[in-house]
Amino acid sequence: MKIAPGVAQADLRAIDAEAEFVSLNGELKECVLWFGAARTAARRATVLPAGETLFADRPQDLGPIAPVGAVLYDPDPAVARAGLVHDLADRLGAGPIDATVHLLTADRHAHTPFATAFAVDHAAPFHAKLLREYLRQRQVGRVTVIKRGSPADADDLVRKLKLDGPHHRTVFLTRADGAHAVIVGRRFE
Incomplete structure (x- = not known):
């Protein structure tokens, strides 16, 4: 049905x-x-x-919160909706970055069809001015913003960043270990 x-x-x-x-x-x-x-x-x-x-048969419970590592996994919505994020974490050797968001992290990349993987360039507490400076120093001119558990307005942030450069990055506005955070990365192909 x-x-x-x-x-x-x-x-x-x-x-x-x-x-x-x-x-x-x-x-x-x-x-x-x-x-x-x-x-x-x-x-x-x-x-x-x-x-x-x-x-x-019985989805796993939340594992210990992990500090953001070299790889960030954004689980497919089917995995999240089925309540299998922690089962996926076990399969990948990854851990959750926060108890309230469906993002996983690991030190090494493992290919999976069940999540989009990103190489982490930068992870820090969220401060728009510091983020803008970080991106400008690396000549990032375009960003894709993904929100997971953050109250920040993504469109407003993009306008305030006023970026100019040839590079693209993905910016996650999220929570990590209970605090508002920003994670900058590049999608693994």
Whole structure:
């Protein structure tokens, strides 16, 4: 049975079915409920077009918070919605950067279809002026801003940065170990 992927987790717990969350090109598309003999796990994340699946009968609990390392993983929305971020962390040898956001970190890159990986150039407490100076010194002229748990206005920040240069970076406005943080990185291809 197909249902909207925004279904409440409490509603899913009340149903004796496997919930499979499906994404296409990083966009969450649907939730499929599998009943009876068709049920093979409690939660499943399927990412398309890779056709890969991650599943667990009982999703793992949050591991210890890790300081931001050399690699940052942004889990696919199907993985996050299925509650399998910590299972993915275990698979990657990674740890969460904060208890409130779905971002993982590790010291070494491991390819996975279940997350987008970034090489971390810079991680620090969030200060717009210091970020602007950091980016200008490295001739960064374009940024892609990704918000995860930050109250900062991404569009306002981009306007205030007033960047000019040939390079591009991804800027995460997030939380790390309970504090507002900024992480600057380059996507692994």
